[in-house]
Amino acid sequence: MSDHHSATSHGDDHHGLGHQVPTGLLFGVLIALLFLTGITVWTAKEIDLGKLNILIAMLIASAKASLVALFFMHLRWDKPFNGIVLVASVLFVSLFIAFAMMDTHAYQPDIIDRQAPAMVDRQ
Amino acid sequence: MADAVQTSGASAGHEGPHGHHDPNLAHHFDTMEQQFECGKLGMWLFLATEVLLFGGLFCWYAIWRSNHPEVFVYGAQKLDWKLGGINTIVLLVSSFTMAWAVGCAQRGNRQGLLLGLGITFLGGIGFMGIKSVEYTEKFSHGYYWGGSYNPTHHEEGHAADHADGEHAETADAAHAEAGAADSHGDGHAADSAHGEESVADSAGELAPQEVRPPAALAGLSAERLTELGYEPSKVLLAAEAPGGLAASAPPTSETKLSAEEVRNVHLFFSIYFCMTGLHGIHVLIGMAVIGWLFVRALRGDFGPGYFEPVDLGGLYWHLVDLIWIYLFPLFYLI
CATH class of the missing domain: 1.20.5 (Single alpha-helices involved in coiled-coils or other helix-helix interfaces)
Structure with missing residues (x-):
């Protein structure tokens, strides 16, 4: 979760324009997104809950979309x-x-x- | 650098990264901070319109899926979820590299910015490449949109498999509707009991333009057809032919089962091609933007004090990713 570029520690946030998201955090989000993609495929292929399946898939997709919006699109700090x-x-x-x-x-x-x-x- | 370029209000509290006027500050903004926030808000407003644009298509999907769920379950089986999954991974990774590239630009790391933009662009190429493989595969089976939907197995000649059965039904619908007592239509009606081969063959002879969306009349009772102004004798003779509109006969084999039970598959492919196609256009636009950013980054335009184009281009790319996150399960998985 720590940034490898020593020039930008967390206390530096308001120095330049916008917020700098640490690379480690971005990578963690990517891993989470890939994991959720796997979960989506697994639930859709292996678990048959009838009409609930589409609900589950949409919930997971929304979780992924939230991760992208909050971290990749840095809405969390905007x-x-x-x-x-x-x-x-x-x-x-x-x-x-x-x-x-x-x-x-x-x-x-x-x-x-x-x-x-x-x-x-x-x- | 060239502080004489800036003439208006920049002195009113402007604090550039190096304490002088930034040539990248447009004259109608007071500070870089203000310019950055304004540009971002404008981008978000644009992204909101993109969400609304796709929202209309998602609504289309929702309504047709709720009315014809079996069509979507069947259609999803015709797509390769593994290719779709690989494309999801490609897009997620390219989104990560884009976010990383923005960070590099913020830190003034030009090498990292170029690398990040380059990988993101390659991700776009990979996505479109896989997409074109998928589309080609669908086209080769005749899985087109709407009235062009014409599933045949060209490589197998006119084997009377389930796809041809459905094909024939569209042809019959066209004949019945036109009321044309031409050779094809009469032929089908006559040997309605065992006409599978001839139905399939004659359907193959029809030009694609003559083929209508299948089964628009399927399952309607004779009374309802009369109500609608059709002569039941004409319609039902064709409808009772194998693979015809009535489809009352129990399926005789595994291969026929799917086609007999699932009608209107063209609905699925209409939505599939429209939504993934529009999404693909967005990917192409995003790639063009990233290419332009790459050229500007090569020129050394971006640094900690000015990276807004990278940031906004990144937002666009992430939105494309967001849309795909929903498209993938909706079309490929469920």
């Missing part, structure tokens, strides 16, 4: 507003998908054998 911009965009995407899913589920009774009527009418 002004909070940059993080708010990212989180807001993700929240609005979630809202968008959630309402779209509610809508499509409301039309489930009209779907015959998983064929959307609109597709048929356009034929």
Whole structure:
């Protein structure tokens, strides 16, 4: 976790522009990301939980995305507003998908054998 | 260095790394710190629009997956998760080297910056190389998007395997819809019981443009078809042919099973090619940015006092990585 470049110790943070992330920490994050990738593959291939599988895969992906955003994109040390911009965009995407899913589920009774009527009418 | 270049407000509290005006400070900023933070915020706003852009496509995926889950489970089996996994590793490592390159730029380590950018660029080449191998493999099996989806095994001639069965069904759908009593359509209807070979063959003769997305009418009852304005006699004769729209006959072999049960696989490949294709375009743009950064780094533009382009280019590259982190499990694994 320590930086090999003696010129930049942790106390030096506010000297230059931005925060310098120690190389050791970046490498640790990379190892964690590769490990989580392995976990994703393993859970998807070896464990069959039906519909829960997609949830698990998305949770692991979100953990990986958080690691990338916090450390590689140094949001952890940035002004909070940059993080708010990212989180807001993700929240609005979630809202968008959630309402779209509610809508499509409301039309489930009209779907015959998983064929959307609109597709048929356009034929 | 050239402090005369800076004319406006830079004296108002500007503290460059070496105590003089920085030629990299744009005139509309007071300090390098302000310029750095502004540029970063602008980049984050742009990245937010990128998230929204991909968000629309993720919504597409979510809706179609919830309505046709079996299509996605089947489609994922047609992708090589090992190649996808290798690509994930390549992208993660290149993200690490990019972050490391930014650190090198901050520390004034030009060799490290060049090395980091170089490895990251190579990572991009590796990713696109593997991607092109994957795409080529899909195309060779006729796994295209939407109406172009036309799974055939060209190397095996017109073997009447499951892929051809599905192919035939698209052809029949086209005939039934047009109401054209041409030779193909009548032929299928006549030998509806054992027409597997001829159905597959005639389907092979059709030009790709004539092939429609398969099974748009599949599973509809005769009443529903009448409601929709179709003549059941025409539709159902074709539909009852082997591999036809009705698909009521139990599968006769393992190979037929998958195709008989899984329809609309073109949905999967439409989303797959659209999302990974757009992601690939982002990788190419990221590589162009990294190449430009590399040239500037060679010129010695960057140092502890000015490395913002490296930092922002890095943010873009990490976002490309972020998107792939979601794409990989969604398409290859589940």
